[in-house]
Amino acid sequence: MAEKRMLIMPADIIKKIDENRGDLSQAEFISFLMENQLKANGNEKQAASREEILTLIDGQLKEAAKTQRYATREEIQVFEQDIKVLLKSCLDFFVSYGLELGKHSPQEEFTELSSKLSELENHLNSEGESKEARIKWK
Known part of the structure; x- marks a missing residue:
């Protein structure tokens, strides 16, 4: 059990405490x-x-x-080198992509694909029951 002690206080403070303490x-x-x-x-x-x-x-x-x-000289040089590397990789990509397109004519691929699709459509129309499509790719 907690030890109890007596506290001496002015009467008006005790009166305020009693008025406001409730239960x-x-x-x-x-x-x-x-x-x-x-x-x-x-x-x-x-x-x-x-x-x-x-x-x-x-x-x-x-x-x-x-x-x-402001940016330092070293930061600008690093930025410049990074931009050059990025531009070189973009240029390499577009050059290689252009060479890839040059190998095969897009018109030939388009006509070949459209003929295969029309054959597939004719095949599906003729065989109404199976509805199975097979495409042979090169």
């Missing part, structure tokens, strides 16, 4: 008030600390943005 005992009410006050002070300190940290971070970001406004 709580005087000790419970005083304990409740103390806990709430301590929590409120802790939250205010945490909020102030959080605001200070955010202010510091924001200030550092603004300072960094002012000092690093």
Whole structure:
């Protein structure tokens, strides 16, 4: 059991406690008030600390943005090299794609494909029951 002690307080404070404590005992009410006050002070300190940290971070970001406004020579050279590599790979792709197209005429492929599709359609129309299609690719 908790140890009990006597607390001497002014009569007007005891009167305020009795008026506002409701169903709580005087000790419970005083304990409740103390806990709430301590929590409120802790939250205010945490909020102030959080605001200070955010202010510091924001200030550092603004300072960094002012000092690093331009790219360095090395960054520009690396960027230039990367762009050259990208352009070379695009050029290689389009050249190889163009050579691939030059091997076979697209018109020949189109006519061959359309003839196969028409044969398939005729085959399906003639055999109404099976509805099975077979295409032989090169």
